[in-house]
Structures are given as C-alpha cells and as structure tokens.
Amino acid sequence: MTGKLALIVKREYLAKVRNRSFIVMTILSPLLIVGMIVLIAYLTKINDNETRVVTVLNDSDFFHQQFQPSQGLSFVNVDNISLEEAKDSTIALGYYGLLHLPKGNDVEYVAREAYLYTKDNPNTNITQVLEGIFQKQLRQNRLGQLGISPEQFSEVEKPFEINLATFEGERSVRGINEIKAFIGGAFGYAIMMFIIIYGGFVMRSVIEEKTSRIIEVIISSVKPFQLMLGKIIGTSLAGITQFAIWIISASTLLFLVLLFLDIDLGAVAAQTSMAPGMGSNMAQISAPMSKEMMLYTKEIINIPWLLLIASFLVYFILGYLIYSSIYAAIGAAVDNETDTQQFIFPIILPLMLAIYVGFFSVFSNPHGPIAVGFSLFPLTSPIVMLMRLPGGIGEGAVPLWQLLLSVALLIVTFWGIVSLAAKIYRVGILMYGKRPSYKELFKWLKY
Amino acid sequence: MDDILVAENVSKTYGNHTALSNISLKIPRNCIYGLLGPNGAGKTSFIRIINQITYQDQGKIWFNGEPLAPKHISLIGYLPEERGLYKSMKVGEQALYLAQLKGLSKSEAKKRLKYWFDRLEIGDWWNKKIQELSKGMAQKIQFIVTVLHQPKLLIFDEPFSGFDPINANIIKDEILKLKEQGTSIIFSTHRMESVEELCEYIALIHKSEKILDGRLSDIKKAYKKNIFNVGLQTNGDGDALLNSLRAKFNILSSQFDPLESQLNFQVQLPSERTAEVLAELSNRANIHHFEETIPSANDIFIQTVKNKDHDR
Numbered sequence: 140m141t142g143k144l145a146l147i148v149k150r151e152y153l154a155k156v157r158n159r160s161f162i163v164m165t166i167l168s169p170l171l172i173v174g175m176i177v178l179i180a181y182l183t184k185i186n187d188n189e190t191r192v193v194t195v196l197n198d199s200d201f202f203h204q205q206f207q208p209s210q211g212l213s214f215v216n217v218d219n220i221s222l223e224e225a226k227d228s229t230i231a232l233g234y235y236g237l238l239h240l241p242k243g244n245d246v247e248y249v250a251r252e253a254y255l256y257t258k259d260n261p262n263t264n265i266t267q268v269l270e271g272i273f274q275k276q277l278r279q280n281r282l283g284q285l286g287i288s289p290e291q292f293s294e295v296e297k298p299f300e301i302n303l304a305t306f307e308g309e310r311s312v313r314g315i316n317e318i319k320a321f322i323g324g325a326f327g328y329a330i331m332m333f334i335i336i337y338g339g340f341v342m343r344s345v346i347e348e349k350t351s352r353i354i355e356v357i358i359s360s361v362k363p364f365q366l367m368l369g370k371i372i373g374t375s376l377a378g379i380t381q382f383a384i385w386i387i388s389a390s391t392l393l394f395l396v397l398l399f400l401d402i403d404l405g406a407v408a409a410q411t412s413m414a415p416g417m418g419s420n421m422a423q424i425s426a427p428m429s430k431e432m433m434l435y436t437k438e439i440i441n442i443p444w445l446l447l448i449a450s451f452l453v454y455f456i457l458g459y460l461i462y463s464s465i466y467a468a469i470g471a472a473v474d475n476e477t478d479t480q481q482f483i484f485p486i487i488l489p490l491m492l493a494i495y496v497g498f499f500s501v502f503s504n505p506h507g508p509i510a511v512g513f514s515l516f517p518l519t520s521p522i523v524m525l526m527r528l529p530g531g532i533g534e535g536a537v538p539l540w541q542l543l544l545s546v547a548l549l550i551v552t553f554w555g556i557v558s559l560a561a562k563i564y565r566v567g568i569l570m571y572g573k574r575p576s577y578k579e580l581f582k583w584l585k586y
Numbered sequence: 587m588d589d590i591l592v593a594e595n596v597s598k599t600y601g602n603h604t605a606l607s608n609i610s611l612k613i614p615r616n617c618i619y620g621l622l623g624p625n626g627a628g629k630t631s632f633i634r635i636i637n638q639i640t641y642q643d644q645g646k647i648w649f650n651g652e653p654l655a656p657k658h659i660s661l662i663g664y665l666p667e668e669r670g671l672y673k674s675m676k677v678g679e680q681a682l683y684l685a686q687l688k689g690l691s692k693s694e695a696k697k698r699l700k701y702w703f704d705r706l707e708i709g710d711w712w713n714k715k716i717q718e719l720s721k722g723m724a725q726k727i728q729f730i731v732t733v734l735h736q737p738k739l740l741i742f743d744e745p746f747s748g749f750d751p752i753n754a755n756i757i758k759d760e761i762l763k764l765k766e767q768g769t770s771i772i773f774s775t776h777r778m779e780s781v782e783e784l785c786e787y788i789a790l791i792h793k794s795e796k797i798l799d800g801r802l803s804d805i806k807k808a809y810k811k812n813i814f815n816v817g818l819q820t821n822g823d824g825d826a827l828l829n830s831l832r833a834k835f836n837i838l839s840s841q842f843d844p845l846e847s848q849l850n851f852q853v854q855l856p857s858e859r860t861a862e863v864l865a866e867l868s869n870r871a872n873i874h875h876f877e878e879t880i881p882s883a884n885d886i887f888i889q890t891v892k893n894k895d896h897d898r
Contacts, residue, residue: 146686154675352670356728359637359664360687362656569639571668582601 143361144369151373155340156380165381169389177396191235191265196225198242199249205272206238212268214238226256236261238269246280305535315438319529320502322442326451327497327522329382330458331490337378337459338466338486341371342479345470345568354568363565371463442529450528450542457549458521461556462486468560471567472575472583493519501526511541517552520545559584589648590615590739590770591636596645598631605631607794609645613739613772613787618765620785620802621774622887628794629774630667633741636772637664650738660689663737667744667774669728671716678712681731688735695734702730706756722753729757733764740764741772746780758784778884790887797890802883809881809889812855813838817848817874818867824849827871835863848874 155161194215195206206214215234217225222239229237236257243249250273255261282292345367348354357366469482493513501510505527514524514537524545530536566583567575575583591613598606606628613619621629634640636647638659647654650661672680678699685695703709706726716724725748733740742761746754761784765771773785781788782802789799798805820827824842827849831837840851849871855863867873881889 143687146683150683154672158674347673351673352668353672355639355666355668356664356670356684356731357687358639359662359666360659360684363639569634585601 144365144372147361147366147369148373148376151344151370152376154344155374155377161377161381165384169385169392172385172389173392173396176393191262192232193236193238193255193265193269194225194229194232194234195238195240196220196222197238197240199240199246200244201246201249202240202272202276205276209268212265229256230258235265246276250277315435316505316530317502318435318439319442320497320505320526322439323447323526323529324494324497324501324522326447327525328494330451330455330521330525331494333375333378333382333455334459334462334490335487337374338463340374340378341463342466342470343476344370344374345467345564346473346476346479349471349474349568349571358568363568364561367464367467367561367564371460371467375459375463443531446532447525447528451525453546454521454525454549457546457553461517461549461553462490464557464560464564468563468567471564472570472580473567474571474574478574489518490522493522497523497526505530506535506537515541515545515548517545517549520549588614590650591772592648593632594646594648596632596635596642596647598628598635598640598642604794606635606642609791609796611789611796611799613770615770616765616768617786618761618771618773618784620781620788620883621772621791622776622778622781622788622883623791624776627776627791629776629791630743632791633664633666633743633772633774636739636741637662660735661738663688663732663735663740665728665732665740665742665745667747669725671724671727673717674715676712677714677716677719677727680716681727681734684731685734690735698734699730702734706730721748722750725749726753726757729760733760737769739770739772741774743774744776745773746775746777778882778887781883788883790890792887792891792894797894798886805886806880809886810878811881812857813879814853814855814860814876815850815879816853816867816876817850818870819872819874820847820849821871830870834866852879 190208190211190213192213192215194217196217197203206216208214217228220228225237225239236255239254239256240249241252243252253273255266255269278292279289282289287295348357361369465486469479469486472482473479496509496513496519500507500513501523504510510523510527513519514527524537524542527537528542532539532542562584563580573579589612591611593609593611596606596609597604609628609632621632623629631640635642636649636654638654638656649655649658652658675683681699682692682695685699686692690698700709703712708723708726711719711723711727716727719727729745732742740761745757745761749757761771761773773781775781785802787800788802788805790797818827824844824847828837828840828842828851831851831853836854838852838854840849842849864873864876867876
C-alpha cells in the first residue's frame with residue numbers, strides 16, 4: 140500500500156517539476172523579485188538625488204543665515220532686485236520657486252508677509268522645511284521676549300521616554316512585540332502563500348485527471364484516498380523544492396546585487412513596508428536602534444526559535460493538509476477550472492481574515508481575546524498562533540494550554556475535513572457534466 | 587469454485603436513485619460473460635463495485651471463492667468506459683506507472699510492455715507524449731495497460747467504442763486469445779450485436795434489475811419459438827403449393843420469388859417434429875433451405891423487457 144502511495148507521490152512530483160510553466164516560474168520569480176527590489180531602490184535613489192532650488196529674495200533684516208541647503212533642497216540668494224525681476228529670473232533659470240521676505244525689522248511681520256511663489260502647488264516637503272525654518276526663528280524670538288535663552292529652551296524641549304522593565308526587573312524595549320509578531324507573521328504569511336499557490340496546483344491536477352478521464356483507471360488500482368493523499372504530498376514536495384530554490388537563489392542574487400550596486404536596503408524597506416502601522420513602528424524602532432541595539436539583539440535571540448520552528452512545521456503540515464484536501468475536493472466536484480470560483484472564495488476568506496486580524500489585532504495585543512480566539516480557531520490558527528508564539532510560552536505569553544488546545548483542535552479539524560473532502564473527492568471524480576451546487580455536495584457526503 | 591465471481595443480492599443506491607437492486611450473478615471461469623443493458627441500467631455501477639471503486643449497500647460478492655477484498659484488485663484488469671491517459675506524460679513512462687500501480691515490478695513491467703508493444707506494432711511510440719497520439723492509438727495503450735498484469739478477471743466496459751473497425755478487430759482477437767489462455771472476461775455493452783460472437787454467457791440488466799441471465803445458447807433455446815425459414819423450389823405454381831401447405835402448417839408469412847420460382851415462408855412448427863416436417867416437405871418440392879430462426883440477443887432483450895413491463 141505504501142509502495143503505491145510512493146509511486147503516486149513520485150509521479151505527481153515529477154509531473155509538477157517537469158512542467159514547463161513550473162520551471163519558468165521557478166527561475167523567473169527570484170529574478171522578478173530581486174529586479175523589483177532593485178528597481179524600487181533605484182527609483183528611491185533618483186527621487187532623493189533630485190535637488191530643488193529655491194531662490195531667496197530677502198529684503199528683511201532676518202533669516203540671512205538660516206536658509207541652508209538640506210536634503211533635496213538648496214537655496215540661491217538674490218539681492219538688490221525687485222520682486223518682479225526675481226520672479227522672472229527664477230523662471231528663466233528653471234528653479235523651483237521663489238521665496239520672498241519683505242522689508243522689515245519685526246520678525247513676526249516678516250514671517251507673516253513672506254511668500255513662496257511656485258509654478259504649481261508646491262511640494263509638501265518643501266513647505267514643511269521652510270515652515271520649520273520660520274517656526275524655529277519665531278520661537279527663539281518669542282522665547283527671547285520671555286527672557287529664556289535657547290539653551291534653557293532646549294533643556295525644556297528634551298524628549299522624554301518612560302523607562303520600561305518587566306516585573307522580574309529585566310529591561311524591556313519598545314516595539315519588540317511588533318518585531319516579534321512580524322517574525323511570526325512572516326512564518327504565517329509563508330503558510331498562507333504556500334496554501335494558495337500549491338492548493339491551487341492540487342486542484343488543477345485533480346481537474347486534469349478528471350478531464351483526461353484517467354481517473355477511473357487509476358482508482359481501479361488504488362484507493363481514491365491514496366490518490367488524493369499522494370497528489371497532495373507530491374505537489375507539496377514540488378512546492379517545497381520551488382520555495383527552497385526561490386529562497387536560495389533570491390537571497391544569493393539579492394546579496395550579489397547589493398554588493399555590486401551598493402543599495403541601501405533600509406531605504407527600500409521604509410518605502411515598501413506594506414503593513415499599516417508597521418512603517419511608523421519600524422521608524423520608531425530604528426531610531427533608538429543604535430544605542431539599544433544590544434537589547435534588541437538579545438530579545439531576538441531570546442525568541443524561542445526552536446519552539447517557533449517546531450510549531451511552524453506542525454501548523455504548516457496540518458494547515459496545508461486541511462486546505463489542500465478542500466482544494467482537492469473542489470477539483471473533484473467540478474469539470475473545469477472556471478467552475479471553481481464559487482468554491483474558492485470561501486476557502487481563501489479565513490486565510491485573509493487570519494492575516495488581517497494578525498496585522499491589526501495581534502500586533503498591538505498579542506494575548507487579547509481576539510488574538511486568542513483566532514489562534515484557537517482551526518482555520519486561522521496556523522497563521523495567528525505563529526504571530527503570537529515568538530513571545531514564548533508561559534506567563535505573559537501564550538499559555539501552554541492554548542497552544543496545545545489550538546493544535547488539538549487543528550488535528551480534530553484535520554481529521555474531519557480530510558475525511559469529508561475525501562468523500563466528496565471519491566464521489567466527485569466519477570461525476571461528469573454536472574456543475575454541482577453546495578446542496579449536491581452535501582448529498583455526496585452521504586453516499 | 588467453477589465461478590470466478592459470484593454476486594448475491596447486491597444493491598446500491600445513490601441518494602434517491604437506485605443503481606442496482608438485488609442483483610445475483612454467477613460468472614463462470616474462463617468464459618466471456620456479457621453484461622448487457624441500455625445506458626444507465628446499472629452495468630457500470632456493478633462493475634465499479636467489483637473493482638472496489640464503490641461498495642455495495644447490501645449483498646455479498648465472492649471472487650475466486652473468497653469474499654471480495656482489496657487484495658483481489660491486482661487480479662482484476664479493468665478498462666473503464668470513461669478512459670483516458672495523462673496527456674503530458676510519455677507513453678512508456680505512463681504505461682510503466684500504471685503497471686506498477688497494479689503491483690508489477692518495474693523490470694517485469696518493462697519486459698511485458700516491450701512484448702505487448704511489439705505485438706501490437708507500436709514499439710516506436712515509447713517516447714511519444716499521449717497528446718501526440720490519436721484516440722485509437724491511445725486506446726491500444728489503454729488495452730495493453732489493462733491486460734499487462736495478467737489478471738484472472740478482465741472487465742471491459744464498452745471496449746470497442748473509439749476504435750476503427752480494423753483496430754476493433756485486432757482487439758477482439760486479442761480478447762479471444764486471452765480467453766483461450768484461461769482468463770475470465772466480463773464484457774459490458776449496450777450494443778447487443780457485438781455480443782453474439784463473443785459471449786458464452788450473458789446477463790441482461792434493465793432499470794437496475796437483472797432480468798435474465800445464463801448461457802447464451804440456452805437462453806436462445808428457451809426463447810426460440812420453433813419458427814423456421816423455409817425456401818422451396820417450385821415448378822411454377824407457388825400459390826397452389828402454399829395453399830396446400832397452409833392447410834397443414836401454421837404459416838406466418840410467405841413470399842414468392844417468380845424469378846427463381848422459389849417460395850419462401852416462415853412457419854411455426856410444433857416442437858420436436860422437425861424430421862417429420864422435413865420429410866413431408868421434401869415429398870412436395872425441392873427444399874432450398876430450411877433453417878430455424880434463432881432470436882438475436884437484441885430480440886430477446888426487447889421481448890424480456892416487454893414481458894417484464896407487462897407483468898407489472
């Protein structure tokens with residue numbers, strides 16, 4: 140019996156791996172991904188390199204030293220010409236804009252009457268930089284009137300951060316929960332992608348066997364369940380091969396590209412951080428990174444990696460088997476791929492839900508009721524529990540009973556869904572020419 | 587132990603639909619057994635149960651004297667009606683895979699495949715992909731794969747559909763050879779005419795029920811009505827001869843062929859009196875032909891169905 144299963148697994152694996160589009164995707168995807176990263180980095184760089192020039196016509200007694208070139212912005216001072224002449228020459232020189240400060244010895248008046256002339260609506264970054272300069276000068280002026288020196292003021296303005304510690308007295312660091320959830324989320328995301336890509340493969344492979352009419356020949360030799368299992372295993376091995384090739388080649392390629400092109404990956408990360416809230420969190424984190432680097436490194440090393448990877452494997456295998464058997468059942472129920480739409484959406488829904496709930500709820504409150512609920516619910520637990528797990532197990536983290544209950548529920552669900560799917564599969568593969576409704580599928584369960 | 591397969595009161599329902607009700611059959615060893623009936627009668631359902639693709643709700647099946655079990659799968663070869671092959675796989679590779687699924691070792695499968703490929707003159711197809719082959723060519727591969735593991739029982743579901751006449755004949759000869767070698771064969775079809783020359787035994791299935799089974803010659807004997815086709819050479823006056831015969835025999839229909847001056851007629855005779863009648867006839871005229879009308883399987887089927895419906 141196992142011999143036959145091995146045969147099926149081998150055939151499915153080879154059929155997938157030798158498939159031309161599979162080979163093309165395996166080679167092309169890392170190139171595309173690295174190419175995209177390089178492109179984004181390149182575009183970011185171009186964006187940074189563009190410097191806008193603003194001419195400054197300063198008729199006032201103030202602000203003669205303040206307009207210093209900063210990133211993306213430089214200033215050209217013009218003197219002794221009228222406003223109209225200054226406008227004309229700015230346009231003639233192709234500069235971005237003209238800043239005019241009127242004659243006056245009151246800084247408040249000068250600031251109030253200052254104008255920035257541009258061709259179109261000005262870039263927000265530039266107005267912010269200019270406003271900052273004015274603001275600073277005005278503040279100093281106002282403070283001076285109140286008799287406070289700049290030194291005293293900067294003392295007042297000193298930012299405050301509350302000290303953080305755990306009850307045991309260890310120093311804790313801000314943002315680490317998000318980093319941890321992000322690491323767990325990456326594992327969960329990998330599971331989701333794997334399910335969607337290779338679950339679809341399983342489904343198409345079943346449909347192919349149906350449409351080519353070989354199915355009855357095969358199941359007169361092996362049990363339908365063996366065929367389904369062999370198909371799922373073979374396809375996932377092909378998927379793991381592809382994933383491994385992708386990860387190795389993409390990271391090698393990326394490393395080489397970074398080495399040769401000297402691209403700042405941090406800038407890319409900042410530009411591409413997709414998760415809402417992540418960008419700002421990462422930014423907050425990166426600031427104290429230098430001084431608290433040690434603490435972060437320590438925290439990340441302290442993540443229970445062994446537990447995380449072991450759980451990843453368990454959740455990956457069970458989650459993938461559950462979902463891909465549903466995919467197999469769908470493939471068996473229909474005659475062609477266009478009929479699958481109505482069934483696929485309900486499958487993807489819990490996966491999407493898991494990812495979104497993960498990003499919105501688990502990140503901020505990894506052990507709150509929503510996070511706990513979704514990490515127990517079997518269709519979302521493979522993703523959500525992995526987001527919670529980097530915090531470890533025990534007090535203040537994931538209680539052991541929750542992990543065990545979650546895995547137990549997953550195993551029960553696995554058993555239930557796989558046997559239901561196998562029933563639908565067994566009946567469906569021999570049904571032709573019908574586009575089944577949910578009602579019909581329910582009937583098949585009783586055959 | 588004379589029967590390779592025995593079914594006892596086998597029933598199967600799908601939801602509200604009854605596929606088989608109380609089917610009992612005995613399929614003798616080393617013969618060709620025709621499973622006949624119109625589309626949707628339940629033939630394929632029965633065959634799928636034998637192949638353990640589905641299971642009966644009620645009833646028992648014995649294979650080779652033992653209750654049907656998964657281990658028997660390797661002793662059965664099945665060519666389904668809905669048959670196909672993996673389109674993108676190579677012919678040889680695919681045949682090897684299917685043979686190995688039936689339990690053959692790779693080397694043994696290779697050896698036997700080579701024999702069959704040479705025999706059906708398709709040796710140069712080994713490295714072709716299925717999608718390059720015509721439908722008839724693919725059917726030959728399917729046939730080989732079905733018989734390759736030398737099963738004790740072969741089941742062919744509509745084996746000739748998709749074959750051109752020449753290839754159909756090749757396959758028919760192969761089936762007969764397999765029978766000679768001792769294989770028992772179930773032959774399922776709705777085309778009754780293909781049955782006569784192949785099957786020794788038949789079972790008729792109609793609306794999920796078995797309505798008739800047995801040795802084909804016995805069935806025909808039971809269904810014949812002692813009707814004979816007779817041709818008499820006359821000296822020109824057919825009508826006179828016919829009238830004189832009418833007085834003595836139950837003539838069902840008649841026709842005179844003036845060109846050959848031959849009188850052809852159908853007559854129903856009382857049983858066991860053929861010799862007497864022949865003597866009588868030969869006194870009156872030269873007998874051109876005298877043969878009993880044997881009902882075709884198709885006639886028998888139609889008649890049985892009619893009787894069955896009439897009984898209800």
